[in-house]
């Protein structure tokens with residue numbers, strides 16, 4: 001267990017705040033949330049000014065790693081690719097602080113905060129953004145390469161592409177299958193370009209992709225259900241993981257889509273880059289599995305719960321599959337199934353299929369909590385994490401090469417579209433009272449788990 005990484009995760013937009021400070025330019029999320037007058041991350045957890053305190057608390061909590069992302073609009077000022085030296089200086093300080101406290105940084109290049117100057121010309125639909133991402137990646141490798149061993153190209157291509165271009169929940173809020181395909185292709189190509197720059201530059205360390213992993217279960221084992229499961233797996237997982245690890249888009253998915261949509265944006269020479277520059281590891285963010293049944297009737301419906309009032313969500317893709325709720329399962333206030341066994345099954349399945357090291361890069365439960373008390377007694381989070389870490393350890397004992405576990409999130413932060421009251425943190429942040437930090441019971445429990453290297457559970 002020597003090299004096992006234990007920590008928490010965050011993302012730049014969700015925690016840094018300082019949205020227009022020290023030369024940072026606007027991101028697509030700044031523009032969208034300001035324009036729509038929605039709760040935003042202008043201040044968030046103010047990690048930009050308080051990172052030293054946050055990293056010290058990680059150390060005091062027994063953690064040995066911190067997963068976070070770099071803000072592209074804080075680092076690159078414009079479409080020409082000019083560098084903001086103050087942004088570089090900020091991340092150098094943050095990384096130096098990690099090392100000072102013995103915390104291994106696990107760094108994501110892109111966690112959804114695209115610079116608005118790229119969104120202005122179509123964002124992930126503008127093929128030019130792929131080379132711009134490669135340039136941004138190179139600037140990061142050049143500047144931080146001596147401080148970072150673990151790199152991630154993208155956090156959850158599936159989640160931000162599907163929400164942005166198909167479901168319409170996230171900016172640019174489209175409902176367009178053709179555009180979803182183009183954005184998905186551009187993101188996976190940009191990810192391969194990031195790996196190419198990394199390998200050709202001879203930087204040290206490992207580079208991977210992080211995926212929002214939804215292991216698929218079926219309601220029965222009929223052939224119809226198996227077809228629905230394959231459809232759901234292609235929609236949820238395979239187009240990211242097959243492409244990043246095996247270097248190929250799933251052929252049955254491409255064949256099917258090509259019948260109804262134009263796939264001429266796929267270029268042979270770019271497929272060769274995707275094939276050649278595959279990742280060293282995968283990061284899997286696990287929140288829940290999907291239980292599916294064959295499609296029967298009705299139009300596509302993809303409804304996500306952003307209110308915390310149970311029963312609002314629904315996933316049905318016409319002619320593909322329908323997601324159902326297991327009547328025996330427990331669900332969170334935001335309709336997420338609590339199903340630790342899905343993590344064990346999913347890790348075994350992913351390791352068998354891809355045979356690369358795996359890090360569980362996010363796992364946690366979002367809850368409304370009263371943080372005005374001295375200590376939040378989040379026994380539900382302890383029980384959630386305990387059961388999921390057990391599931392991870394089982395998969396590890398059964399032979400899967402699992403090398404880390406990150407709680408989402410290190411401390412309370414902004415949750416996309418849900419605001420600040422859907423809390424995941426090990427440390428409470430009192431957003432209404434000076435952003436005071438107070439460890440929750442789960443923080444101390446996690447410390448005990450790490451100290452005994454997972455053996456007490």
Ligand code: BG6
Nearest residue numbers: 011155156159212366415416422
């Ligand atoms: C993951 C993301 O999808 O889930 C995080 O990587 C996100 O950025 C987390 O915050 C929890 O989702 P939500 O919508 O509850 O904040």
